[in-house]
Amino acid sequence: MGAGGAGYGATMQLPPPRGTLSHRVRDALAGSSTRPLASRPSPVADDHHDAALALWMLYELHYRGFDGVDDRMEWDATLLGLRRHLEDDLEQDLRTRFAKSGTSAxxxxxxxxxxxxxxxxxxxxxxxxxxxxxxxxxxxxxxxxxxxxxxxxxxxxxxxxxxxxxxxxxxxxxxxxxxxxxxxxxxxxxxxxxxxxxxxxxxxxxxxxxxxxxxxxxxxxxxxxxxxxxxxxxxxxxxxxxxxxxxxxxxxxxxxxxxxxxxxxxxxxxxxxxxxxxxxxxxxxxxxxxxxxxxxxxxxxxxxxxxxxxxxxxxxxxxxxxxxxxxx
Amino acid sequence: MSRSVEPPAGIAHADVVICPGGPMLLRGDHLVDDGQGNLVRTQRPVSAVCRCGKTETAPWCDGTHKVLPPKLRP
The missing domain is CATH 1.20.910.10 (Heme oxygenase-like)
Incomplete structure (x- = not known):
């Protein structure tokens, strides 16, 4: 398979959503508009998988992006704000488990x-x-x-x-x-x-x-x-x-x-x-x-x-x- | 008036590194005699040569030293 052809070098499709938040993020990326995320109350994740998939999509904007998604969405302020919120939860979970483990060096x-x-x-x-x-x-x-x-x-x-x-x-x-x-x-x-x-x-x-x-x-x-x-x-x-x-x-x-x-x-x-x-x-x-x-x-x-x-x-x-x- | 600035100091950087309890690292291109009569050329920027004698990928380290009792490690 040659470089730049189909296969693992190509961009990817947006994955199917797995809950309210990943659905909104997917819609925002697919439409290149953050309007689906602007509704009140702010969308929250249904469960860990929904949150993880939403954050994974936001992160992939910084790697290779998605087919059909405007590359400028990588630095969209609304998406970065949501990313920050999801990252805070992830980091907090991680630090809690780390503290419980008593690991030190x-x-x-x-x-x-x-x-x-x-x-x-x-x-x-x-x-x-x-x-x-x-x-x-x-x-x-x-x-x-x-x-x-x-x-x-x-x-x-x-x-x-x-x-x-x-x-x-x-x-x-x-x-x-x-x-x-x-x-x-x-x-x-x-x-x-x-x-x-x-x-x-x-x-x-x-x-x-x-x-x-x-x-x-x-x-x-x-x-x-x-x-x-x-x-x-x-x-x-x-x-x-x-x-x-x-x-x-x-x-x-x-x-x-x-x-x-x-x-x-x-x-x-x-x-x-x-x-x-x-x-x-x-x-x-x-x-x-x-x-x-x-x-x-x-x-x-x-x-x-x-x-x-x-x-x-x-x-x-x-x-x-x-x-x-x-x-x- | 220009201010005199110390140039950045050199940083110690060895070509051969002995890892306590582990392999010997070789930086760069080397021809290694594996002790069995074979000459093997390094293939990576840094290579790890087995020192415990138990590797299955001689002359290269395969991490086996980590499962040896401490007194049998190099």
Whole structure:
């Protein structure tokens, strides 16, 4: 599939709404007018999924936008006001869970310990030994919401960093983005893996099926990436993501091999075994290390970001394991 | 009158980094002897060479050191 043609490089369709608020946001974007949001009382979300989908649509305006939606809506003041309101709720939830967890650290190297000690549901052991082909495909569809824009949210942080942290983050991102070779760009490897599995690699193709937890995970990454004040959390999230990637990626690749699922998708996960064994060291020691050396007051935010990564992933794991074990 | 300004200081930046309990990072392009008679060229901006001896992707680190008891880690 050539660059710029149909497929994952194309813009996406607005997803179907899942409640009052996502309905209004969708209508506003589709009509390129915020009139649907101007009614009184102000529309509120029916539930977590409605709120998460509305916020996800607002965030996507900052990535690739939607087919048929005026690109100027990205900076519409009414939409930004709504985004702020939804972000405040999301951040408050996150900080409440963080405070309850009691997670803390004296240095960035303790991110390794925090990741090691974090307990809870995990998907990779199940994927390794037990998952069926359909369960794997269900998960890959959900993962595509992030993996087709892999590494993009933390790229927002680059211009907000000092010299050493900036150079360190770009060194890692250069590898994530294929070292200059589009065929090695991680999002592209995932798209090729999806196509080889018979899935649609179009950006956003499976958002309508994504569980609340997956939309929230994506929203948390965008929240951290788009707010300069949360740059410490963005880098802490990156660090925990990398620290918890290498060993699970190997189990997932072996699970795919067990089911004889596409080599291209196995390649995506095998690439992450090796890449993330490097990236976890860079993210913790070099990137977060440089950030905290430059701005010691950001250590708590780094830890918040690391916790958020582990917490969101555990919620996703619990969602899928509950579903699959109930069906067994 | 112009004010004298100190130029920004240089920042220490190693080409080879030993990670305590983990791999050795190599920055840049290197030809690595894997100890089995093979020469393997680095493929990424930074590569992690296994130091625990338990990796399944030799000579590169695959994170296995993290599941070893602390006294068996490099």
């Amino acid at each position: 004296e240095s960035v190297e303790e991110i390794f310990r925090i990741c090691d000690e974090h307990e809870g549901a995990a998907l990779s052991p199940y994927l390794h030994r037990h998952a069926t082909r359909e369960q794997f495909l269900e998960l890959l569809r959900a993962r595509s919401v992030y993996h087709l824009k892999e590494s993009d949210p933390v790229s927002w942080a680059i211009p907000r960093l000092g010299t050493a942290a900036k150079a360190a983050l770009v060194e890692l991102q250069y590898d994530e983005y294929g070292g200059g070779d589009p065929n090695r760009l991680h999002a592209h490897l995932f798209a090729r893996g999806m196509a080889a599995c018979g899935l649609d690699p179009t950006y956003g193709a499976y958002v309508a099926q994504a569980p609340t937890e997956v939309l929230e995970q994506n929203n948390v990454m965008s929240l951290f990436g788009l707010h300069r004040r949360l740059r410490g959390a963005a880098l802490g999230h990156l660090a925990a993501f990398e620290v918890t990637s290498s060993l699970p990626s190997r189990r997932i690749a072996q699970g795919l091999d067990r089911l004889d699922l596409a080599d291209a998708m196995q390649h995506y996960y095998r690439e992450h075994v090796e890449a993330d064994a490097v990236h976890e060291q860079l993210a913790v020691r070099t990137i977060c290390g440089a950030l905290v050396a430059e701005s010691p007051e950001l250590l708590d935010d780094v830890v918040l970001g690391a916790f958020a990564c582990l917490d969101q992933e555990e919620r996703i794991a619990r969602h899928f394991l509950d579903r699959w074990e109930a069906a067994a």
